[in-house]
Amino acid sequence: MQQPIPSTMHAVLLTGHGGLDKLEYRTDVATPAPKDGEVLIRVLAAAVNNTDVNTRIGWYSKSVTQDTAASANGDFTRDAEDASWSGTPLKFPLIQGADCCGIIVNVGEGVDPARIGERVIVRNMLRGPVNGAPFACWTYGSECNGAFAQYTVAPSVDTWPVRSDWSDIELASIPCSYSTSELLMQRAQVTGKDIVLITGASGGVGSGAVQLAKCRGAKVIAITSEDKKQDVLGLGADEVVIRGSDLVRTLGKESVTVVIDLVGGSDWSQLLDVLVKGGRYAVSGAIGGPLVQLDLRTVYLKDLTLVGCTWQDDAVFQSLINYVESGKIKPLVSKVYPLSEIATAQETFLSKKYAGKIVLTPPK
Structure with missing residues (x-):
């Protein structure tokens, strides 16, 4: 039986470019509703990536010349006008999280209701919002809200079912x-x-x-x-x-x-x-x-x-799904943290003491 969808959810809000203090864990964020062509996903796991840290600290700005680790410990006095994948200012607050594994729990207009119940991963380089335009960057968790939450929405076309015996945590380590x-x-x-x-x-x-x-x-x-x-x-x-x-x-x-x-x-x-x-x-x-x-x-x-290498055409993600489903690759997950401990997870990630991925799990 499908769980009822709550009106509010737990989520991490990025309130601006800066240090770990810009990550605000909230329990009263409005649960999003899927728009036309979108699906609503109950997030089961979301991995940490360099892009999450780089976006938070504004590293993509051309005014930054240091490596990621040094920049993460900086004073964050930088030009934020070009501090995103697309080169345009981000809108805050933002829910980050480029990696998502979850279950579709609702669909918007134009999406087959039969998709409800699918276990999916989200393509982080979204094609839907840019109508498939080549070399247009619309990044999940950057140009729109991502997976550091209990629920997230994504274009149906960018949400891929995966038939695999991998765990949710393992699948979440894959997309980005x-x-x-x-x-x-x-x-x-x-x-x-x-x-x-x-x-x-x-x-x-x-x-x-x-x-x-x-x-x-x-x-x-x-x-x-x-x-x-x-x-x-x-x-x-x-x-x-x-x-x-x-x-x-x-x-x-x-x-x-x-x-x-x-x-x-x-x-x-x-x-x-x-x-x-x-x-x-x-x-x-x-x-x-x-x-x-x-x-x-x-x-x-x-x-x-x-x-x-940034923009991806359809062949990239389709090949990746094929590798996962055929068992030709394997995930490498080193640490798992609850979503509420995202600051600790990012500190661990920046320490580079562990091989592979660090994954966050939201409350069930």
Whole structure:
């Protein structure tokens, strides 16, 4: 029997750009109602991502030059006019949460009522609000409310049923990180002939990238810390390079065909040095710092292809669902917190002491 839908719910409101004090846990937030083409989801689990922290601290603003961790401990005196995925000011209060696993409990006009009862995950790069326009960013939990709540609404077209024996917590670890990983694989055209170097390999996107590169038959060299080496090898990496190592000395010049980068930072130029002539570099993050030193001669003399990866077409999420349902990938969840402890969860996330994902669960 379906539970009655309450008029109010527990949720975390982001009240502005800033520190953890901007996360306000409330028990009296109005439960949203689905509009035309939308579904109402009872959230079962929601994972923490870099984008949640980056959005909170305003890291996407071009005025920010530090890495995520340093910026999170800053004074937050920055230009918020471009501090979002879309480059436009955010509207507060905002319910964040780019990852959602839940049950559809109601539908809006134009949505088949038979969808009620489906266990679903939400595509974080929403297509519905932008009518499927290419390279238009409308991000779940950024440009609209997300999953850090007991209930959330999402476009039906962006809400995908998943037939899997994974737990709700495991499924919640997938949408944002692993869809980004799959996007990187597709944009970099990774195949079984490639030797792929992955930075930040113990994080959510990195751990997904290791698995998805192996699904394609590629050889994977992963960069991570010594304490997470066994975790990454357990995901299928063929070789691990300890973060901070001299890549040219360790791997040799022109030793990899693809670089998947999530870090950026001061050692970035080494990534191009180890790429073969005609190699491909794909990036979707810069937690180690957004500003890098690039010698354009390296790019054109080696005929390198550099690809930025954010927007996703339908093929990305469909492929991801197929990998989950066929059991070809596995989640990596390290810690679970109740939604009310979101500040602690984000502090743990920023400490980078754990491999894989941190997941929040709202009250039932």
